[in-house]
Amino acid sequence: MNDPIIDIVVLALLVLAAAWSVLSTRLLRAVIGLAFASILVTTLLFRLDSPLAAVFELSVCAGLISAVFLGAITLSQLETDQNIVEQAKERIRRYWYLPLLLLLVGVAIIHKTLPSIPDVPVVNEDVRQVLWTSRHLDLLGQVVILVAGAFGVTILFKEARKHER
Amino acid sequence: MLTLFVLVPLLVLLVLNVPWSHLLHLPSRHFPVHAPLLAVLSLGFANVVFGLALPALQVDVELPILNQLHFGFVADELTRVFLISIGLVVCAAALVSQRALASETSQRNFYSVMLISLAGMNGTVLLSDFFSLYVFLEVTGVASFILIAFEKNLFAVEGAFRYFLMSVVATVFMLASVGLIVLSLGDTSFSAVQLALKSPGATPGLLKTGVVLYMVGLFIKGGLVPFHGWLPGAYSAAPSGVSVLLAGIVTKVSGIYALVRLVRSVIGLDPSLSTVFLVVGSISIVVGAVAAMTQSDLKRVLAYSSISQVGYIVIALGAGTELGIVAATFHLFNHAIFKSLLFVDSASVESSIGTTDMGRMGGLGAKMPWTGATTGIGMMSAAGIPPFSGFWSKLLIIVALWKAEHEGFACLAVLASILTLGYFMAVQYRAFFGKPAENVTTAKESGPGFIIPAVVFALITVVIGAFFPLIENSPLSFLLLNKALPW
Amino acid sequence: MSGELLTLYVAAIALVGIAGLYYLLVTTNLIRALIGVELMMKAVTLSLILAGRLTGHVGLAQSLVITLIVVEVVVMVVAVGLILLVHRHTNRLNARELNNIKG
Numbered sequence: 004m005n006d007p008i009i010d011i012v013v014l015a016l017l018v019l020a021a022a023w024s025v026l027s028t029r030l031l032r033a034v035i036g037l038a039f040a041s042i043l044v045t046t047l048l049f050r051l052d053s054p055l056a057a058v059f060e061l062s063v064c065a066g067l068i069s070a071v072f073l074g075a076i077t078l079s080q081l082e083t084d085q086n087i088v089e090q091a092k093e094r095i096r097r098y099w100y101l102p103l104l105l106l107l108v109g110v111a112i113i114h115k116t117l118p119s120i121p122d123v124p125v126v127n128e129d130v131r132q133v134l135w136t137s138r139h140l141d142l143l144g145q146v147v148i149l150v151a152g153a154f155g156v157t158i159l160f161k162e163a164r165k166h167e168r
Numbered sequence: 169m170l171t172l173f174v175l176v177p178l179l180v181l182l183v184l185n186v187p188w189s190h191l192l193h194l195p196s197r198h199f200p201v202h203a204p205l206l207a208v209l210s211l212g213f214a215n216v217v218f219g220l221a222l223p224a225l226q227v228d229v230e231l232p233i234l235n236q237l238h239f240g241f242v243a244d245e246l247t248r249v250f251l252i253s254i255g256l257v258v259c260a261a262a263l264v265s266q267r268a269l270a271s272e273t274s275q276r277n278f279y280s281v282m283l284i285s286l287a288g289m290n291g292t293v294l295l296s297d298f299f300s301l302y303v304f305l306e307v308t309g310v311a312s313f314i315l316i317a318f319e320k321n322l323f324a325v326e327g328a329f330r331y332f333l334m335s336v337v338a339t340v341f342m343l344a345s346v347g348l349i350v351l352s353l354g355d356t357s358f359s360a361v362q363l364a365l366k367s368p369g370a371t372p373g374l375l376k377t378g379v380v381l382y383m384v385g386l387f388i389k390g391g392l393v394p395f396h397g398w399l400p401g402a403y404s405a406a407p408s409g410v411s412v413l414l415a416g417i418v419t420k421v422s423g424i425y426a427l428v429r430l431v432r433s434v435i436g437l438d439p440s441l442s443t444v445f446l447v448v449g450s451i452s453i454v455v456g457a458v459a460a461m462t463q464s465d466l467k468r469v470l471a472y473s474s475i476s477q478v479g480y481i482v483i484a485l486g487a488g489t490e491l492g493i494v495a496a497t498f499h500l501f502n503h504a505i506f507k508s509l510l511f512v513d514s515a516s517v518e519s520s521i522g523t524t525d526m527g528r529m530g531g532l533g534a535k536m537p538w539t540g541a542t543t544g545i546g547m548m549s550a551a552g553i554p555p556f557s558g559f560w561s562k563l564l565i566i567v568a569l570w571k572a573e574h575e576g577f578a579c580l581a582v583l584a585s586i587l588t589l590g591y592f593m594a595v596q597y598r599a600f601f602g603k604p605a606e607n608v609t610t611a612k613e614s615g616p617g618f619i620i621p622a623v624v625f626a627l628i629t630v631v632i633g634a635f636f637p638l639i640e641n642s643p644l645s646f647l648l649l650n651k652a653l654p655w
Numbered sequence: 656m657s658g659e660l661l662t663l664y665v666a667a668i669a670l671v672g673i674a675g676l677y678y679l680l681v682t683t684n685l686i687r688a689l690i691g692v693e694l695m696m697k698a699v700t701l702s703l704i705l706a707g708r709l710t711g712h713v714g715l716a717q718s719l720v721i722t723l724i725v726v727e728v729v730v731m732v733v734a735v736g737l738i739l740l741v742h743r744h745t746n747r748l749n750a751r752e753l754n755n756i757k758g
Contacts, residue, residue, distance in 0.1 A: 021671045048720075306726050332737065343703065
């Protein structure tokens with residue numbers, strides 16, 4: 004199969020999506036760029052023999068987080084057109100050397116090719132089993148943080164009451 | 169058994185938040201109004217009691233269900249010191265916060281999140297894995313963000329967000345380092361890394377880079393210079409009880425506990441690491457102390473002083489000896505006590521005259537004798553004046569540095585101590601002595617919610633300081649990590 | 656995995672991470688700061704899975720990443736909650752000049 008080609012294309016697209024997300028003038032486009040980057044990362048995770056993580060990444064990052072961001076943007080004021088023009092000028096002043104920086108770093112890294120690493124056979128362990136047997140402490144942590152998140156939402160997202168400080 | 173430290177707060181949390189009055193069809197006035205506060209207090213107290221009694225409890229008890237719930241928690245002397253500190257500070261913070269919580273719902277929510285913070289911190293000091301440490305630090309962090317922003321005023325929310333931003337950068341460093349550790353070892357537990365670092369010939373470069381990167385993340389979370397930007401803002405903007413919690417224990421558990429644990433259980437005493445600790449520690453000491461002198465807000469003085477004291481702990485680690493680790497741990501415990509004491513007092517002042525701006529204080533000592541006295545004790549302990557506990561821990565640090573032939577740093581520690589004494593005396597004088605300022609004349613001493621924790625902590629400082637020479641051979645010797653002192 | 660491909664992976668991870676960090680440091684808009692955070696998280700996720708693939712510990716890496724994703728989603732939601740509170744007070748999201756916090 005065209006093994007390396009797919010990887011190379013997806014990697015390139017990923018960097019472009021990230022750069023586009025950072026450089027775009029409209030907030031909405033930045034969020035869409037982020038979602039697109041998530042989808043590309045999902046593809047890469049599949050290519051790296053990690054289907055379960057890929058599914059999580061897709062549903063949570065590409066889905067849930069984008070929804071949360073879009074919700075946040077909707078709940079707050081959408082930028083007016085005049086705002087955007089002003090901000091665009093500001094941004095060019097501040098962001099012009101990001102592509103340059105990325106290019107330099109990219110070239111510096113690629114310049115020195117890393118040694119080839121032989122394909123280690125995948126250790127025969129089922130993810131679900133690993134999670135349950137050796138990483139159950141993390142599972143406990145997940146439970147606790149989800150509870151914390153529930154409280155966070157309850158406390159922080161409440162509408163202002165009349166006697167709010 | 170150790171799992172209970174994390175599970176019990178969660179279970180209590182569950183119980184607290186069940187809508188009992190609906191379920192049992194009883195009017196809510198039949199239920200104790202202060203149930204959430206009592207829950208937090210009893211769990212904090214349990215932390216202290218069980219922390220003290222830990223060796224007796226580690227006998228293998230054959231409990232049917234609990235044996236299934238083995239999460240791989242371990243405890244040693246360092247853990248015990250922290251369990252006790254966590255318990256004490258949580259109790260104090262809970263008591264202090266009581267006054268500011270208006271409605272029953274907000275009480276329940278606030279104390280529930282405090283329980284989560286307790287569970288998170290307990291978990292942090294009981295585990296032995298790099299990645300799990302990250303998970304539980306995030307738990308503690310999230311609880312902290314919510315608590316800081318609890319009163320929803322702009323100042324506090326901004327402080328919380330700034331804390332969040334720096335914390336997340338630290339997280340990225342820590343996760344990147346876990347990636348490096350997985351790459352070189354395939355196992356993220358402390359013991360595996362310790363083994364790999366000891367045995368020669370493995371890929372030390374990659375692993376070492378990973379561990380160093382992890383420590384940089386911890387420096388950020390612990391508020392060490394130059395990553396301390398978030399700290400003064402978060403400490404001063406948070407509600408008073410939350411400041412007690414943050415300054416007394418959360419920042420310590422997040423950053424410093426992990427550093428001490430890494431040195432003790434993973435890295436051992438590496439000379440190249442010592443240099444890093446010495447440098448970072450001394451910069452923090454100096455910057456913290458100098459900045460503290462320029463502040464006009466009491467909470468900010470205390471915040472910068474915390475940065476300075478944490479610098480002391482790190483510099484003790486830099487001594488590179490067993491004594492250094494002992495000194496660091498002991499100073500850590502003492503700092504939890506006297507810094508919480510000072511923040512409790514600042515909360516007391518704030519509730520009494522409505523501000524922490526020292527320009528508007530003066531002559532408080534006459535109106536608030538208990539607060540004034542305990543503040544004096546706390547500040548003298550912080551400055552390292554005998555016979556308070558702070559003196560002994562600072563002495564240990566200086567001795568450790570001197571014996572490790574870092575005399576220059578020892579002198580720096582002494583000089584900074586004098587500086588600390590200077591600004592604290594100035595604060596004490598300005599706030600508590602002299603002519604009463606205009607809004608002070610109507611000030612009254614604060615209620616028991618503030619006085620009790622202040623007095624208890626002041627007593628602890630005094631008792632530990634006075635009886636320090638006897639601690640070595642007493643049941644409290646774990647405070648010194650069961651090591652003998654060099655005299 | 657061939658050396659060239661590995662280099663490309665590392666380069667991509669580094670670039671995405673740097674872009675995220677840069678975004679976080681430079682932007683004045685709070686939501687954009689979160690996007691920068693998310694980009695950094697993606698870089699780290701990829702690096703963890705890559706490390707797992709290279710050593711064969713695919714199961715371990717995936718477990719770590721799954722936990723990571725769950726934990727970070729909660730952190731993100733709380734952060735968005737904070738941002739909405741800022742917005743409620745100031746009606747803007749460009750509050751990076753947090754003047755009250757300085758000093």
